[in-house]
Amino acid sequence: LFRVGEDWYFLFILGVLMATISFTMDIIIARLHAGKTWRGFHRRLGYLSWTMYPMALAAFSTGFSQSITPHSGGSGISELKTILMGVVLEDYLAIKNFGAKVVGLTCTLTCGSTLFLGKVGPYVHLSAMAAAYLGKMRTTVTREYENKFKQHEMLVAAQAVGVATVFGAPISGVLFSIEVMSPYFAVRDYWRGFFAATCGAFMFRLLAVFNSEQETIAAVFKSNLKIDFPFDLLETFFFLILGYGGSGFEVLSRWLMVAVRKNQLTAKLLATDKPVYTVLVVLLFASITFPPGLGQFMASRLTMKEYLTSLFENRTWGLLTLNASGVAKPGELWQEWDHPSATIYGTLIFFLLMKFWMLILATTLPLPAGYFMPIFIYGAAIGRLVGEVVALLFPRGLYSEGPPRPIIPAGYALAGAAAFSGSVTHAVSTSLLVCEATGHMGHVLPTVLAVLVANAITQKNQPSFYDAPIIVKK
Amino acid sequence: LFRVGEDWYFLFILGVLMATISFTMDIIIARLHAGKTWRGFHRRLGYLSWTMYPMALAAFSTGFSQSITPHSGGSGISELKTILMGVVLEDYLAIKNFGAKVVGLTCTLTCGSTLFLGKVGPYVHLSAMAAAYLGKMRTTVTREYENKFKQHEMLVAAQAVGVATVFGAPISGVLFSIEVMSPYFAVRDYWRGFFAATCGAFMFRLLAVFNSEQETIAAVFKSNLKIDFPFDLLETFFFLILGYGGSGFEVLSRWLMVAVRKNQLTAKLLATDKPVYTVLVVLLFASITFPPGLGQFMASRLTMKEYLTSLFENRTWGLLTLNASGVAKPGELWQEWDHPSATIYGTLIFFLLMKFWMLILATTLPLPAGYFMPIFIYGAAIGRLVGEVVALLFPRGLYSEGPPRPIIPAGYALAGAAAFSGSVTHAVSTSLLVCEATGHMGHVLPTVLAVLVANAITQKNQPSFYDAPIIVKK
Numbered sequence: 001l002f003r004v005g006e007d008w009y010f011l012f013i014l015g016v017l018m019a020t021i022s023f024t025m026d027i028i029i030a031r032l033h034a035g036k037t038w039r040g041f042h043r044r045l046g047y048l049s050w051t052m053y054p055m056a057l058a059a060f061s062t063g064f065s066q067s068i069t070p071h072s073g074g075s076g077i078s079e080l081k082t083i084l085m086g087v088v089l090e091d092y093l094a095i096k097n098f099g100a101k102v103v104g105l106t107c108t109l110t111c112g113s114t115l116f117l118g119k120v121g122p123y124v125h126l127s128a129m130a131a132a133y134l135g136k137m138r139t140t141v142t143r144e145y146e147n148k149f150k151q152h153e154m155l156v157a158a159q160a161v162g163v164a165t166v167f168g169a170p171i172s173g174v175l176f177s178i179e180v181m182s183p184y185f186a187v188r189d190y191w192r193g194f195f196a197a198t199c200g201a202f203m204f205r206l207l208a209v210f211n212s213e214q215e216t217i218a219a220v221f222k223s224n225l226k227i228d229f230p231f232d233l234l235e236t237f238f239f240l241i242l243g244y245g246g247s248g249f250e251v252l253s254r255w256l257m258v259a260v261r262k263n264q265l266t267a268k269l270l271a272t273d274k275p276v277y278t279v280l281v282v283l284l285f286a287s288i289t290f291p292p293g294l295g296q297f298m299a300s301r302l303t304m305k306e307y308l309t310s311l312f313e314n315r316t317w318g319l320l321t322l323n324a325s326g327v328a329k330p331g332e333l334w335q336e337w338d339h340p341s342a343t344i345y346g347t348l349i350f351f352l353l354m355k356f357w358m359l360i361l362a363t364t365l366p367l368p369a370g371y372f373m374p375i376f377i378y379g380a381a382i383g384r385l386v387g388e389v390v391a392l393l394f395p396r397g398l399y400s401e402g403p404p405r406p407i408i409p410a411g412y413a414l415a416g417a418a419a420f421s422g423s424v425t426h427a428v429s430t431s432l433l434v435c436e437a438t439g440h441m442g443h444v445l446p447t448v449l450a451v452l453v454a455n456a457i458t459q460k461n462q463p464s465f466y467d468a469p470i471i472v473k474k
Numbered sequence: 475l476f477r478v479g480e481d482w483y484f485l486f487i488l489g490v491l492m493a494t495i496s497f498t499m500d501i502i503i504a505r506l507h508a509g510k511t512w513r514g515f516h517r518r519l520g521y522l523s524w525t526m527y528p529m530a531l532a533a534f535s536t537g538f539s540q541s542i543t544p545h546s547g548g549s550g551i552s553e554l555k556t557i558l559m560g561v562v563l564e565d566y567l568a569i570k571n572f573g574a575k576v577v578g579l580t581c582t583l584t585c586g587s588t589l590f591l592g593k594v595g596p597y598v599h600l601s602a603m604a605a606a607y608l609g610k611m612r613t614t615v616t617r618e619y620e621n622k623f624k625q626h627e628m629l630v631a632a633q634a635v636g637v638a639t640v641f642g643a644p645i646s647g648v649l650f651s652i653e654v655m656s657p658y659f660a661v662r663d664y665w666r667g668f669f670a671a672t673c674g675a676f677m678f679r680l681l682a683v684f685n686s687e688q689e690t691i692a693a694v695f696k697s698n699l700k701i702d703f704p705f706d707l708l709e710t711f712f713f714l715i716l717g718y719g720g721s722g723f724e725v726l727s728r729w730l731m732v733a734v735r736k737n738q739l740t741a742k743l744l745a746t747d748k749p750v751y752t753v754l755v756v757l758l759f760a761s762i763t764f765p766p767g768l769g770q771f772m773a774s775r776l777t778m779k780e781y782l783t784s785l786f787e788n789r790t791w792g793l794l795t796l797n798a799s800g801v802a803k804p805g806e807l808w809q810e811w812d813h814p815s816a817t818i819y820g821t822l823i824f825f826l827l828m829k830f831w832m833l834i835l836a837t838t839l840p841l842p843a844g845y846f847m848p849i850f851i852y853g854a855a856i857g858r859l860v861g862e863v864v865a866l867l868f869p870r871g872l873y874s875e876g877p878p879r880p881i882i883p884a885g886y887a888l889a890g891a892a893a894f895s896g897s898v899t900h901a902v903s904t905s906l907l908v909c910e911a912t913g914h915m916g917h918v919l920p921t922v923l924a925v926l927v928a929n930a931i932t933q934k935n936q937p938s939f940y941d942a943p944i945i946v947k948k
Contacts, residue, residue: 170922171906175649179661186658194902198922205919428668432645432906441915445679448644448672 010154011192014134015161015199018127022165024206025106025119032110033303045290051286054111054277062278062366065104069097073366075121076101077180080128084155084182086155094134101126104368112303114286115353117362119372124162124177131158153189156181160193165200168208169436173197233392235398235407239415239446242386243453246379246420250458251355253424257360266364275365281361288354298351299336304373310334311413312438316391316406317344345392348385352378360406376421376430383416384409412444415450423454484628485666488608489635489673492601493719496639498679499593506584507777517766521695525760528585529753535841536665536752543571547840549595550575551654554602558629558656567606575600578842590829591836592847596670598636598651604611605632624767627663630655634667642682643910647671648802649903709864709881713889713920716860719925720853720894723830724932727898731834740838755835758862762828772825773810778847784808785854786888786912790865790880822859826852850895850904857890858883885917889924897928 045301065074071092083089105122108115131154158180164173174193178185260266269277287293289300302310310333321338337347359374387409397405422430431447516777538814540547557563568632579596582589605628613621633655638647648667652659734740743751761767776784784807795812811821861883871879888908896904905921 171903171918179664182661184658184660187653187656190653191902194922195926198919198926202919202923428665429645435909435915436918439915439918441909441913442908444645444913445672445676448668449676452669452672 007192008025008195010134010138011157012130012199014127014154014158015165015196015201016203018123018130018158018161019165019200019203019207021102021126022119022123023204023211025102025109027211028106029109029112031465032106033112046292047287047290050114050290051283054114054286055282057107057111058115058278058282058365058367059275060108061104062365063275064107065100065368066274066366068100069235071093071097073368074363075370076125076128076368077121077370080125080155080159081181083128084152093129095129095133098126098129099134101129101368108367108369109304111282113300113307115282115291115362115365115369116256116285116304116359116374116377117365118304118370118376120163120372122157122168122368123369123370127158127162127165128155131155131161145246153192156185156189160197161200165204167433168201168204169433170194170197170201172429172433172436173201176425176427176433179427179429180425205208236446236449238386238390238412239450240453241449242383242416243419243423244457245386246382246416246450247423247454247457249378249382249420250423250454253356253360256357257363260360260364270364270366278365278367281365281371285358285362288358294354297339297342297347299347302333302336304377306333306336307377308380310337311377311384311417312410314408314410316388316409317384318388318392318409341348344388345385348381348388351381352385355381372421372425374419375424379420380413380417382420383413386416387412411446414438414440414443418447418451419454422451423458426455426459428452428455434443481624481666482669484608485631485670486613486673488601488605488628488632489639489670489675490677492597492604492632492635493639493674493677493681495576495600496593496597497678497685499576499583501581501685502580503586506580507586512906520766521761521764524588524764525757528760529586529756530757531581531585532589532752532839532841533749535578535581536579536839537749539574539842539874540748540840543568547842548837548860549844549846550599550842551595554599554629554633555655557602558626567603569603569607572600572603575603575842582843583778584842585756587774587781588763589756589836589839589843590759590778590833590848590851591839592844592850594637594640594777594846595844596842597640598633599843601632601636601639602629605629605635628667630659630663630667631670634671634821638671639678641673641907641911642676642678643907644668644671646903646907646910647675648900650907652903653901653903654899663934710920710923712860712864712886713924714927716857716886716890717893717897717924718931719860720856720890720924721897721928721931723852723856723894724897724928727830727834730831731837734834734838744838744840752839752841755839758830759836762832768828771813771816771821772828773821776807778811778851780807780810781851783853784811785851785891786884787860788882788884790862790883791858792862792866792883818862819859822855822862826855826859829855846895846899849898850891853894854887854891856894857887860890861886885920886914887919888914889921891927892921893924896925897932900929900933902926902929 020102062073069091071079076092079089079092083092101122105119105126108117109119111117132151135151135154156177159177160170160174162173163176164170167173171194174190174197177193178190179339269280289295289298291301295301299307299310313334315334317334317337320334321344334344337344339347342350355374355378359371359378362369362374363371387407390412391407391409394407397407418430418434421433422428428448428451431451433443433446435444509767536547543565545553550566553566557566575596579593579600580834582591585591585594606625609625622915630651633651634648636647637650638644641647645668648664648671651667652664682757737811740751743754763769763772767776768892769775773781773784787808789808791808791811794808795818808818813821829848829852833845834854836843836848837845861881864886865881865883868881871881892904892908895907902922902925905918905925908921909915909918
């Protein structure tokens with residue numbers, strides 16, 4: 001099983017390479033994002049700057065990637081799944097797509113929370129392309145014939161690397177890629193995936209340390225939740241409700257998504273003028289999220305990462321707002337959520353309502369983009385809302401006896417993120433992903449329960465998010 | 475995939491049932507163990523009491539279980555593995571073995587750290603028996619023919635339940651059972667395992683709450699490690715060494731194990747007088763571990779659970795001993811390790827030396843017993859020793875600049891436990907098991923690295939611990 005042969009070097013190279021690219025992309029995006037200035041301008045100029053920047057980027061992303069290859073749109077996970085099932089889509093893993101997808105994805109992600117799209121899906125596709133290319137290079141060097149079986153193994157490992165290098169989470173990266181990708185797999189593949197993903201995740205976190213972003217290779221979205229008393233037993237009930245509610249959202253969204261895709265206007269635009277369609281949609285999004293306008297009710301100033309960090313915040317927002325004038329320092333992330341007239345509950349609800357249809361519309365955009373991260377954040381927002389409401393109803397915790405054990409809304413946010421993303425992708429490993437990405441293990445059981453409940457409901461009804469396009473394209 | 479049918483009820487019942495049995499066994503063992511009084515007696519009487527008690531229990535365990543069924547000895551994982559590969563060992567899953575194995579295992583575990591044996595292996599076997607029996611009951615009720623395919627699915631789920639209900643760790647329970655048991659598996663099975671294991675783990679922790687042992691359903695071996703700064707980047711080097719060293723031990727032990735098994739004297743005794751052999755070995759063990767004698771150098775007063783808890787202790791023992799007179803309260807667990815003349819390093823080394831051959835001898839005993847837990851503790855002790863030495867060498871941490879970041883030996887203990895048990899069983903999921911069982915996620919990356927290194931070395935050389943008996947029995 002563990003022969004020290006070229007396979008392992010190969011997996012090592014793949015992991016390190018993808019981690020480096022992932023990290024470089026993150027840095028470039030952060031730099032480019034800093035260029036998105038709109039404050040300090042006159043209001044109308046600010047609006048222009050706020051909308052033009054993502055419009056230009058999204059249009060470029062669409063135009064550039066589509067001109068090189070029509071395969072670069074979307075996340076690419078559905079197509080990879082079909083490849084793994086044995087269908088030959090040779091062109092899909094061609095290396096010429098690599099550059100198009102990297103550039104396109106970087107532009108998409110630079111739009112940030114305006115577009116509200118993620119990185120995981122395309123990055124898995126990128127990783128698979130790199131693996132396929134490295135495999136070809138190897139066969140040229142060793143002068144062996146291409147081995148279909150080995151190719152398949154490498155693709156499986158590449159997916160694990162893709163997930164692991166985005167979240168810095170090796171174990172759940174492997175599990176998630178298995179769950180999403182294949183109905184069967186060999187423990188042998190699992191080993192390869194594990195090795196490559198660990199190399200990738202280690203490198204990814206190592207780069208963060210070298211870049212002095214972090215002091216040590218800790219979790220990516222490090223949360224400092226107290227682990228003394230994570231949750232009361234009775235709270236399990238609310239976690240179950242959360243799982244149930246999350247799946248409800250999912251069923252609704254699937255229905256709406258079909259409606260949007262079947263819409264004649266969008267279909268026409270998509271068939272002919274892809275950049276125009278993109279620009280129109282992005283203009284709409286940017287107008288809605290413009291911070292002095294509607295954006296103030298949905299914390300639209302935050303980036304994707306800041307959304308997650310603020311939603312997983314240890315403290316209870318409801319309590320923070322009560323003595324906001326006294327304790328809180330200005331400029332903390334959670335304050336973006338606290339609107340003077342709408343309160344945090346209002347902004348959370350508005351955020352959920354608006355992002356619901358915006359997210360569905362965003363999935364129709366023909367640019368390279370992932371849908372896992374937005375779904376994850378959306379789930380975290382659902383969980384945070386539930387958690388804050390529970391904390392409001394039971395300020396001293398659920399037990400009236402003994403010392404007060406306040407409810408920790410961040411735990412609900414974790415469970416919500418896992419349950420919603422799990423029910424959309426039909427995976428349970430999102431519960432582990434949450435733990436690995438935040439470095440917090442205390443809520444693992446209620447999270448798993450919420451994920452199981454959410455999955456039990458959605459799996460009964462629908463194909464997974466990644467299966468649906470396969471069925472549609474048939 | 476997720477039809478609400480009898481399968482799910484069945485898995486639910488299996489999980490809850492096994493969790494209840496596991497918990498009841500734990501309580502009975504704790505009660506029985508309390509009966510093992512040896513203090514307060516005259517020294518010679520104390521010795522008699524210390525040795526007679528486990529001798530009687532082990533003899534009864536051997537005699538009782540062997541008289542009912544010859545299959546009840548050992549862990550049973552190797553045999554289960556052969557069953558899953560398609561070999562029919564019908565009798566092995568017969569329900570009549572269930573009682574024998576429960577009683578035998580309870581007696582074995584009551585001997586506690588004197589015998590130094592565990593629960594996981596037999597409990598997986600028990601779980602498989604329960605699943606097989608429940609499956610038969612179902613076919614009688616529904617009047618369907620037995621479905622081999624369904625039986626297989628249930629067995630896979632049962633193994634996950636077995637691991638999960640012992641450690642209260644659902645995710646790693648599923649992974650570990652997959653890795654150890656089967657070369658291939660379906661994601662479909664993984665779902666079933668996940669569901670059943672979560673029910674089991676939840677029930678298991680729930681019972682602990684109802685029994686007022688714990689305040690909430692937190693981790694089983696809850697460790698209160700600081701997560702502010704888990705480890706320095708440079709410490710990764712020591713973790714790698716730890717993985718390397720762990721695998722070295724493993725290779726040595728395998729060699730010795732073969733020597734013991736091939737020994738003519740033991741083989742003769744095992745063939746004819748099993749209880750006599752057991753009694754002799756236990757007498758030897760009890761004499762060595764007698765606390766006023768040699769036992770004082772190996773902390774033999776601790777139970778298995780206390781061993782783990784003390785080894786995963788947050789504080790650095792080396793620092794504690796320095797100001798033992800001042801700060802430390804008497805009766806803390808770590809003080810068992812602190813011998814006035816041998817120091818903690820001496821006791822740890824002596825513990826490792828003695829338990830090494832004792833553990834190998836213990837695996838030859840023909841009573842129901844698991845070998846995972848002792849291996850796990852042994853690995854934790856290796857890690858603790860390495861961690862304490864590193865902490866001694868670098869009292870201010872590895873960076874001389876900035877504020878001191880002391881080394882946390884408990885992190886090494888976690889990594890050591892995962893690496894050693896992983897290399898013995900050829901599994902990577904032990905790294906996750908450590909995190910789930912202790913509720914501590916901060917050290918996940920170095921732990922995974924140590925496990926991978928340890929596995930890379932041992933897998934090259936040998937069949938896994940559970941494969942070896944299969945090969946021998948051929």
